[in-house]
Amino acid sequence: MALRIVLVRHGLSSFNVEHRIQGRDDLSELTAEGERQALAAGEALADVPFSGVYSSPLRRAADTARLMLQTHGQGLEASLDDDLMEIDLAPWSGLLRRELRERFPEQEQRWREAPQELVLERADGSSYRPLPELMVQADRFCRRLIERHGAALGEDGPGGDPASVLVVAHNAILRCLVLSLLGLEASGFRRLRIDNGSISVLNLRAGERQRPDVQLESLNSSAHLGDPLPPKGACPRLLLVRHGETDWNRQGRFQGQIDIPLNANGHAQAEAAGAFLASVAIQRAYTSAMARPRQTAEAILASHPGVPLTSTTGLVEIGHGLWEGRLEGEIAEGWSQLLADWKRAPETVQMPQGETIHDVWQRSLSTWQRIAASLSADETALVVAHDAVNKTILCALLGLTPADIWMIKQGNGGVTVVDYPNGPAGTPVVAAMNLTAHLGGVLDRTAAGAL
Numbered sequence: 001m002a003l004r005i006v007l008v009r010h011g012l013s014s015f016n017v018e019h020r021i022q023g024r025d026d027l028s029e030l031t032a033e034g035e036r037q038a039l040a041a042g043e044a045l046a047d048v049p050f051s052g053v054y055s056s057p058l059r060r061a062a063d064t065a066r067l068m069l070q071t072h073g074q075g076l077e078a079s080l081d082d083d084l085m086e087i088d089l090a091p092w093s094g095l096l097r098r099e100l101r102e103r104f105p106e107q108e109q110r111w112r113e114a115p116q117e118l119v120l121e122r123a124d125g126s127s128y129r130p131l132p133e134l135m136v137q138a139d140r141f142c143r144r145l146i147e148r149h150g151a152a153l154g155e156d157g158p159g160g161d162p163a164s165v166l167v168v169a170h171n172a173i174l175r176c177l178v179l180s181l182l183g184l185e186a187s188g189f190r191r192l193r194i195d196n197g198s199i200s201v202l203n204l205r206a207g208e209r210q211r212p213d214v215q216l217e218s219l220n221s222s223a224h225l226g227d228p229l230p231p232k233g234a235c236p237r238l239l240l241v242r243h244g245e246t247d248w249n250r251q252g253r254f255q256g257q258i259d260i261p262l263n264a265n266g267h268a269q270a271e272a273a274g275a276f277l278a279s280v281a282i283q284r285a286y287t288s289a290m291a292r293p294r295q296t297a298e299a300i301l302a303s304h305p306g307v308p309l310t311s312t313t314g315l316v317e318i319g320h321g322l323w324e325g326r327l328e329g330e331i332a333e334g335w336s337q338l339l340a341d342w343k344r345a346p347e348t349v350q351m352p353q354g355e356t357i358h359d360v361w362q363r364s365l366s367t368w369q370r371i372a373a374s375l376s377a378d379e380t381a382l383v384v385a386h387d388a389v390n391k392t393i394l395c396a397l398l399g400l401t402p403a404d405i406w407m408i409k410q411g412n413g414g415v416t417v418v419d420y421p422n423g424p425a426g427t428p429v430v431a432a433m434n435l436t437a438h439l440g441g442v443l444d445r446t447a448a449g450a451l
């Protein structure tokens with residue numbers, strides 16, 4: 001009952017290596033490392049049957065798609081689509097980033113700080129805004145993709161999985177595609193990171209509105225390329241992890257603030273997250289003051305002896321009140337309309353004798369911001385919490401609202417990476433989200449749970 005959209009950025013190009021502006025010029029090509037990344041991305045997605053493949057016509061993307069499909073082994077060919085072309089930075093194309101800073105310092109600063117406001121001049125003397133133009137292009141591609149594959153929103157793909165399409169393109173246009181699908185403005189451009197050869201996944205379902213409901217399942221997954229996380233710059237980094245599975249997650253039972261421990265699979269997920277993050281330097285760790293996140297944090301920190309673990313009530317799960325301990329069917333018997341509202345408009349719901357999503361938003365964000373503000377540029381902190389808590393934090397970081405929590409997926413044991421390149425007071429960057437490669441693959445196949 002869904003359409004899965006898999007986004008892949010082209011492999012490392014010659015201009016990437018030289019730190020040159022590429023834009024939509026077609027002068028750069030894949031490096032040997034870029035070819036390896038393309039093949040690795042194809043292998044990582046080998047078990048995903050695609051009903052359509054689309055690529056930018058620029059060589060670095062088209063060659064990535066060709067190599068991916070060669071490895072993928074389903075005999076598919078990519079349809080080249082001009083709406084997947086990279087952002088038009090023609091006046092800058094070919095310049096080294098150093099040269100750009102030296103020759104156009106004000107424009108370069110605007111591109112870094114408020115790219116949606118950048119104005120450039122075409123060869124004919126007319127001015128244009130590259131990023132807003134790219135957002136129009138992304139919106140157009142998304143509309144056409146949904147029109148072409150809209151039937152998949154009402155039927156399952158092979159084996160009961162969602163029908164899947166593959167989109168291979170570039171850094172800026174892929175960010176704009178994510179923003180467009182999530183209903184966000186161009187001002188959110190710098191809140192996302194998409195690296196060469198990375199894989200991002202979105203799920204679309206038929207909804208009550210004219211447009212389908214959208215869920216961001218994962219962003220910028222790159223473990224298939226050799227390193228677990230995107231490289232860290234000289235800035236504070238937080239690793240946000242959802243606790244491992246519990247029996248109630250598996251049963252679809254609302255657990256909220258009832259202190260249910262991890263089950264055997266949850267312990268295995270926590271240990272897998274620990275192995276995944278074993279090579280990552282961590283200086284501090286924080287956990288919800290409940291058993292399931294604490295057990296998960298302790299398993300991760302087994303590879304990081306001496307790292308202090310701080311418990312906080314600000315990160316405890318949403319209080320479901322009278323719903324706690326009940327299955328969804330049991331809740332439907334007594335609170336059918338409230339349950340329907342929770343699924344449709346969660347921001348409007350007061351849990352019976354429990355909390356609202358606004359309550360969780362306020363306390364989780366306050367706690368998160370205090371942790372971020374306490375970090376120095378060389379520090380990385382681990383934060384382990386719950387589904388609703390993590391979703392509210394990520395909604396806030398991406399520019400979404402409490403009404404949008406269903407747009408974010410958080411799998412049991414999934415890892416999210418958030419950087420603050422301009423310090424804790426600056427705009428955060430979701431460098432990767434809901435990484436689950438350590439749990440069996442790029443796609444999140446953890447228990448859906450009851451939330």
